[in-house]
Amino acid sequence: MNVDHTIPSEALPDHLFIPEITRQTRAFDTYGVNEELPPAEILQAYVVTKAQRREMPIIGDPDEEIIARLKAYYSAIAMRIEAGSGLMAAPMFSLSHEGFGRVVITVGKLLVLDRTLRDVHRFGFESLDVMCEQADKLCQSALTLLENYPRAARE
Amino acid sequence: MNVDHTIPSEALPDHLFIPEITRQTRAFDTYGVNEELPPAEILQAYVVTKAQRREMPIIGDPDEEIIARLKAYYSAIAMRIEAGSGLMAAPMFSLSHEGFGRVVITVGKLLVLDRTLRDVHRFGFESLDVMCEQADKLCQSALTLLENYPRAARE
Numbered sequence: 001m002n003v004d005h006t007i008p009s010e011a012l013p014d015h016l017f018i019p020e021i022t023r024q025t026r027a028f029d030t031y032g033v034n035e036e037l038p039p040a041e042i043l044q045a046y047v048v049t050k051a052q053r054r055e056m057p058i059i060g061d062p063d064e065e066i067i068a069r070l071k072a073y074y075s076a077i078a079m080r081i082e083a084g085s086g087l088m089a090a091p092m093f094s095l096s097h098e099g100f101g102r103v104v105i106t107v108g109k110l111l112v113l114d115r116t117l118r119d120v121h122r123f124g125f126e127s128l129d130v131m132c133e134q135a136d137k138l139c140q141s142a143l144t145l146l147e148n149y150p151r152a153a154r155e
Numbered sequence: 156m157n158v159d160h161t162i163p164s165e166a167l168p169d170h171l172f173i174p175e176i177t178r179q180t181r182a183f184d185t186y187g188v189n190e191e192l193p194p195a196e197i198l199q200a201y202v203v204t205k206a207q208r209r210e211m212p213i214i215g216d217p218d219e220e221i222i223a224r225l226k227a228y229y230s231a232i233a234m235r236i237e238a239g240s241g242l243m244a245a246p247m248f249s250l251s252h253e254g255f256g257r258v259v260i261t262v263g264k265l266l267v268l269d270r271t272l273r274d275v276h277r278f279g280f281e282s283l284d285v286m287c288e289q290a291d292k293l294c295q296s297a298l299t300l301l302e303n304y305p306r307a308a309r310e
Contacts, residue, residue: 104259109266
């Protein structure tokens with residue numbers, strides 16, 4: 001994929017998810033390949049516009065980098081759930097080579113997020129704003145579950 | 156591993172877990188390699204005695220067959236949880252190539268089983284009776300959680 005390094009750092013969304021996903025992306029960058037890059041360039045890889053998506057094959061095996069981004073994204077959501085609840089949140093992934101699978105986030109005995117994964121080779125968002133919005137929705141829904149089932153979450 | 160085909164069918168434990176794990180083991184036998192084998196021979200592979208365990212390397216990569224048995228075992232537990240609760244139970248695995256990972260079983264928004272996996276290359280039980288006993292304990296603990304958190308399980 002041709003990545004267009006066009007987002008200046010000052011144009012990053014002013015959202016708490018941005019530093020978190022930057023941190024998680026760096027954590028999953030095991031070999032430090034992107035260590036020197038500023039956040040704006042690191043996060044650029046999460047942007048997959050409709051036009052870019054159209055150019056991608058419908059079926060494809062996700063590579064390690066995209067899987068690392070997927071894991072960083074849901075791990076960042078888990079960290080935001082921790083920040084919002086004060087409780088430990090653990091992500092877990094189950095992914096086939098073909099890019100199908102499931103991700104869950106657990107807090108105690110409670111499943112606060114449970115999503116089917118498809119087309120992981122095309123994982124990405126129309127923009128970083130859209131990414132933050134969607135992450136917010138998932139966090140909010142997890143926090144609502146935590147409010148509704150506080151006992152199971154603390155088991 | 157040298158499997159000792161010594162258990163006659165009539166000597167199988169009289170336990171509901173036995174037909175269930177036989178069914179699950181056949182379901183995971185994608186290529187029908189063991190299609191012709193009677194239950195007693197299929198289940199023999201789940202028996203790893205202390206003596207056999209001592210002969211195995213402490214660290215090792217689990218092969219596909221042992222991973223299939225691990226998945227069949229926890230899937231059979233999920234089916235027993237369904238039978239005991241009348242609710243859908245879904246197993247999920249996350250496993251590294253080195254045989255470390257995590258298995259969970261979810262019912263609705265409730266995590267009814269959550270175990271760390273280690274040394275998967277040595278997965279097995281001292282005897283089939285021990286296997287049934289341990290499966291019973293895991294089922295029982297799941298059913299207790301379901302009694303304690305019926306609302307989360309039905310979400």
